[in-house]
Amino acid sequence: MKFAARMDRLGTESAFEVLAQARRLEAEGRSVIHLEIGEPDFGTPENIIEAAHQAMLSGATHYTPAAGVPRVREAVAREMTRRGGVEVRPSQVVVVPGTKNILHFALLALIEPGDEVILPDPGYPVYRSLVDFVGAAARPVAINEDADFRMDLDEVERTITAKTRMIIINSPQNPTGGVLTEADLDRLAELALRHDLWVVSDEIYSEICFQELPRPIWSRPGLAERTIVMDGLSKTYAMCGWRLGYGVMPEALAERMTTLLINTSACAAAFTQLAAIEALESPQSRVAVDAMVAAFKGRRDVLVEGLNQIPGFRCHLPAAAFYAFPNVTETGIPSRELAGRLLNEAGVAAVAGDAFGAHGQGHLRFAYTVSEQQIGEAVERISAFVRSAAPAPVGSR
Ligand SMILES: Cc1ncc(COP(=O)(O)O)c(C=O)c1O
Incomplete structure (x- = not known):
């Protein structure tokens, strides 16, 4: 099929590709912790759902x-x-x-x-x-x-x-x-x-x-x-x-x-x-947002502290959003390979930093859009993987 040339210039969002890969592994019975997709795991606050419902019933169709x-x-x-x-x-x-x-x-x-x-x-x-x-x-x-x-x-x-x-x-x-x-x-x-x-x-x-x-x-x-x-x-x-x-x-x-x-x-x-x-x-929405932001902050702290204990990982404390972007160069494993192996061998889905541009190389992006308990489990899995795959930090490599 012949497509217009502009289609070759259109990129994609790797997070969705990683999600598809992760879902395939899960379909095979593997356990995966999802830190790849930039989407809050919380449900939409109920008052907002109710407002949409009422709008539909009142003819906003x-x-x-x-x-x-x-x-x-x-x-x-x-x-x-x-x-x-x-x-x-x-x-x-x-x-x-x-x-x-x-x-x-x-x-x-x-x-x-x-x-x-x-x-x-x-x-x-x-x-x-x-x-x-x-x-x-x-x-x-x-x-x-x-x-x-x-x-x-x-x-x-x-x-x-x-x-x-x-x-x-x-x-x-x-x-x-x-x-x-x-x-x-x-x-x-x-x-x-x-x-x-x-x-x-x-x-x-x-x-x-x-x-x-x-x-x-x-x-x-x-x-x-x-x-x-x-x-x-x-x-x-x-x-x-x-x-x-x-x-x-x-x-x-x-x-x-x-x-x-x-x-x-x-x-x-x-x-x-x-x-x-x-x-x-609505003030109710504000209450819900404040609760979500407080949860993200708690998760950020658990994730960043955990990542900083892993040999070869160095993670800056992010001020906002729900992403951590650790520098992983000292593991000696290129970030794209590391992301692939973490998914396939450790059951943790993340996005390689270079999916966000050349300067992202040497980093991984983790979205902390899962519970603190799952974040703790993810850190344990990554840590165990890195310790077995790259026993000594290899800054010199
Ligand atoms: C920086 C940034 N801008 C825009 C968007 C897209 O948002 P929307 O869902 O409204 O299209 C995203 C979603 O990941 C984002 O991270």
Whole structure:
């Protein structure tokens, strides 16, 4: 079958491939602890499920305006106004069936083939994949392990050319859990203004954070006019399967994005949109989110402490999200091989760091989206494996 050339440029999310492999092993009767998929294991809070149910019963089963039900856009605008401390208008909000649509549409609307787009490395693989897909030139910039997994802003500055049109930032970050500081965001804002860049700010993990976050980049003067915020319900409210994302952007771009939506999905599911109001505004949802974040923090501590006891593993304490990204170079086993062997020989599913970009090499990503007890068991399995497979730490190799 002959496919369009652009299909060869489309990447994938390795976590889903690892999950498929893990499921095959389980079908053969093997036990696998799942630390590969970036999806909260909690159920969606019941009040949100009830809101969707009621919405369906009340007839929210039809198409909605493409950019979203007005009341939902208003709720998102209120939430974002709270976050940024600057006014966000509902007309700046576009509701989509999944946050990644916002990036895809922004690239389609703003980027010409050959334009350069700066993105984090390691970073969420969909950034690179979509940038390549639209024919732009991806310019990966290192996320610096020695600087608390923050983007290397000197490298950002060196990477900007006359062709650079956009920079994608992600704080808190997948796969490292790193967080940009207030000073980082000030500097990025200054660079974006000086070089006339669009900023895509992926804030999907901003509510899953174990410390206070600085004000988002778009709250700085002149930045709301050039920023596209990506966010959604998937992670914060354990709603990955509901497919509800949203973007905040300048109104003129929101209108163009709405046209893209009309031509693709038409709209996000009506009852899912109405449940978003409950998610964003009900105090009950806040209680549920706080409980989930507290659980993630407990799991993070157990996992990171455990990983740091394993010979050859060095794990930085992530400030946010639900990922640990240990450096495993000292085991002497390349990270891709290590991930494969941990799955097949130890029954622990993780993603090799280089699945997130070349700078991820020598790392593994563990999603702590299972119970503390399972995390403890996973650490024991990894430890036993590493001690038998690589008896002495081999930093010299
Ligand atoms: C950094 C980042 N952005 C966006 C997404 C996609 O979210 P959604 O489920 O809303 O498409 C993910 C999901 O893993 C993510 O890790």
